[in-house]
Amino acid sequence: MKKLLSLSGLMTGLAALPVMAQENLRIDGLETVGRPIDGKMGFQPAVTRVAQDIHDLDYLLLVVCTVITLFVTGLILWIVVRYNKKRNPTAAAFTHHTPIEIAWTLVPILILLLIGAYSLPILFRQQEIPTADITIKATGNQWYWTHEYVDEGFGFDSYMIGAPATMTAEDEEAGGVAHVLNDAMVAKLERAGYAREDFLLATDTSVVLPVGKTVVVQVTGADVIHAWTIPAFGVKQDAVPGRLAELWFKPEREGVYYGQCSELCGQAHAYMPITVKVVSEEAYAEWLGKAKAEYAGIDQPLTVASK
Template structure:
């Protein structure tokens, strides 16, 4: 069973990579694309399993929908009033009742088993998380706190925390929102209503633990391409994990209606190499703003070189 899940997860990654290649040159991965109908590209092991499970369930939904529609159409045609002046008095059919009882039970069992496997994987990381980040929801922004691996004074002194605000407000005009995105680095990488001033920075190929809570009302920390959606509830800590498979900027939004500006409560996760993360973390312990500028200069410079080399 584990081998089969690995095969299907790899298949989902290949399919999503193919979709991303078709869209290369328009907008980067990790965010919505124009006219997108399917799920966002799978950029974490859990999201790859979610893609597989979505396609797996669809394989049941489509034939069942076609069968039910065909049966309804046949009944409408076969038992219409013009052909049945006298209504049938049939009230029982053992074979039909057995079939429509057993068939749904079997279908639900086939859906339930991989569903429980996916649910178990979502809350059981493959290894001990190497980094823990606490995300606190506020009306209407996020606060991040990187929690040290130990409680020593030296580690506490190097703890990093900051707030992440939308790059532009809903009250700003579209021109102002676009100008803010262009000033930071362009609409392709900093989309309108998704970009923030300070992204959550994490290393690639690393198991990350995310704990969430809220300071006011219920929020939800969700990044679709990472397969993450966990509620932030006042007075409670919820826990989830993810592992980014590639570097880049990945976006999400608060997914729990939380008030007037719920639509402008974006989430941005910047995934970098482990070496870049260590340098950023050391600098962020002193000055988050300066650390972000240094990281953006390094990342954007490398991106410019890659683009020039195409």
């Protein structure tokens, strides 16, 4: 299988050249949906059923916790006012109150049953891997990702734009420094179709997927433990060397989504992002044909234009 980059990181000049199969899907043609926003809080937009389930469960737990907190706080304040020493100079002598003891046993049980009844189906839906329309194998390396389209027979390495492996002599002459955001790095991002805000998020090659299709990702590690995470998809899976784990999602919205390695994996852990582009089925078919030719040397079938 032809790789975009060698595992040794040699030929860094070639690593920074635009890849033919990636050029027709620049970020300026897609909405950036899954980009973290400075100063904002909360989840990224949920674009899969899995992510929406997580958001709904979080909301339910927030409501339950808020109600319990307000109830307990109000109860403490009422007891402080109603049963302080000034108002009750003679303390009560009883040691048991059966109705209250029954209540504080049954109510937590009912709350836990509510949470369990809601959360367990969500957990099962996440863990039960459906039949895949597309299967991708993601391998974590120090410090980049290798993505293989299992059924199509090709794969490529994805380095962060600005990682040492993507820096060319021309970049260095222009003042570019690996992992440093300056004017030369901004220009490098813009040549790849990205913006300044995409620094530390954008990769030189992207995982490209069609909208509305079930995607299964097989996750493993080549050296140490990594983690493949896309917040907008609601997926996170440790990449453990010697083990093959799976996750799944079905993106329902076209756009550009970002993720990160989410398991501390060494010196450059912060510099191995994931870029996923979700496109229409027509755009995906076009990209797939070019990707096979580029990465695996599989010629595209000739088409005869109709008159």
